[in-house]
Amino acid sequence: MKIQGSVALVTGANRGLGSAFARALLAAGAAKVYAAARDPSTITLEGVVPVRLDVTRPDQIEALARELGDVTLLINNAGIGGSGPVLDPMVIDRLHQQFETNAIGPLRMVQAFAPTMATQSSSAVINVISALSWATLPGITGSYSASKAAAWALSNAMRQELKAQGTEVLSLHVAFMDTDMARGVPGPKSSPDEIARLAIAALEAGKSELLADEVTRSVHAGLTAEPPMYLGMLG
Template sequence: MKIQNSVALVTGSNRGLGAAFVRALLAAGASKVYAAARDCKGITEPGVVPVSLDVTRPEQISALAQEIGDVNLLINNAGIGGAGSVLSPDSLTLLHNQFETNAVGPLRMAQAFAPLLARHDSSAIINVISALSWATLPGITGTYSASKAAAWALSNAMRQELKAQGTDVLSLHVAFIDTDMARGVPGEKASPDEIARMTLSALEAGESELLADKVTESVHAGLTSHPPMYLGMMG
C-alpha cells in the first residue's frame, strides 16, 4: 500500500520507535496520524491526533475502533521489555505482563480494526516484533523472547487470514534500537527514525517481513545453522 494520503494509527507512539513512526508517516504524506499511548498528553507533534489507549484494556480498544473508522494502516508498536531468568520467582508475572502487551495486545488490535481495514481498497498492519523472537539471551530475555515469538506466530497467522480482504501484514524484526527500552544495553543501536523509514518503504514495496539490521539478519540465518543458534550459541 501507499503511505501518501493514508490514515494511520500508531500504538505506543509517545516515544522511541512509535514517535519515529509518527514522524516518518507525516514525512511520507499520510493525511492523518492517530498517535496512541497510555498517556498521550506529551504528544504534541503538529498534524497528529493524540488518543489515549492501553492495549491491555479490551474495552479501550473497542471504544477506539468505534471512534476512528477511517484508519487504513495500523502499526502495532506498543510493547514492554523487562529482563530476568525464567527460573526466578517473579518470571511468571513478567511473562504474563509481556504477553498481554507484546502478543495479546496486537491481536486484540487486529481483531478490532480488521473490519475497518476491510472497508478500504488498500490497507495494512505493521507488527513490531524483534530479533529476539528467534533467540534468547540466557538469564536475561527468556520471557521477553517468548512473548515476541508468540507475536511473530500471530503476525504470520494475521497475514494468512487477512489476505482475503486485501489487508497486507508486515512483520518488523529488529535488534536493539536507540530508545529508552535499550538504554542500558551495550553495543551498537539502530536509529529509530531510520528503522521507521525502512519499514514504511518495505510496506510500500509489498514485503511481508523486514529484517532491519545486520544483527537480525545474523540471528535469522542462525535458525538453520548446524547446530542451530537457539540451542545455545547465544550463551
C-alpha cells in the first residue's frame, strides 16, 4: 500500500509512537490523518484532524466508524503498560484493562472499519505489538506480555481474514522506545520517529511483519534457541 494520498486513522496519537506515526504519515504524503485520543484537546500536531476515541468503548468505536467513511489505513497504536508479578491478586484487574486496550480494542477497531476499507482500492492495518509478545520479564511484564501475545495472535488472524477483501495487515514488533511508557526502563531505546518511518516503509514494501530493532530480532531468534528463551532465559 502507498501512503501518498491515503487517509489514515492513528489511535493513541497524542504522544509517543502515535504522534510519531502522525508526523511520518504527513511527511509521506497522506491526504488526511485522523489523530485519535481519549481527549482530542491533547493533540497539538498541526495538519492532523483530532478525533475523540477510547478503544475500550465500543460505542465510541462504532460512532467513529460511521463518521469516518474515508479511512484507508488504520494504525492500532493505543496501548497501556503496567507491571507486577502475575501471582499478585491485583493482577487480575490489570490484566482485564490490558487485554481490553491492547488486544480487544484493536480487534474492535478492525471489525468496525473493515467494511469501509473493503470499499477502497487499497487499504491496510498496522497493529503495534511488542517484542514482549514473545518474552516475559519475570515478576514485571507477565500480564502485559500476555495481552501483547494475544494481540499478535489476533493480528495473524486478521491478516488471513482480511486477505479476501484486499486489506493488508502489518504486525509491528518493537522493544523499548523513548516514550513516556518506557521512561523508567533502563537501557537503550529506539526513537519513535524512526520506528514509525520503518513501519511505513515496511507497509509500502508489502511486508506482513516488521521486527523493528535489534532487541526484537534477538528475542525472536530466541524462540527457537535451545532451550527456548521464553522458558526463563530472561530471568
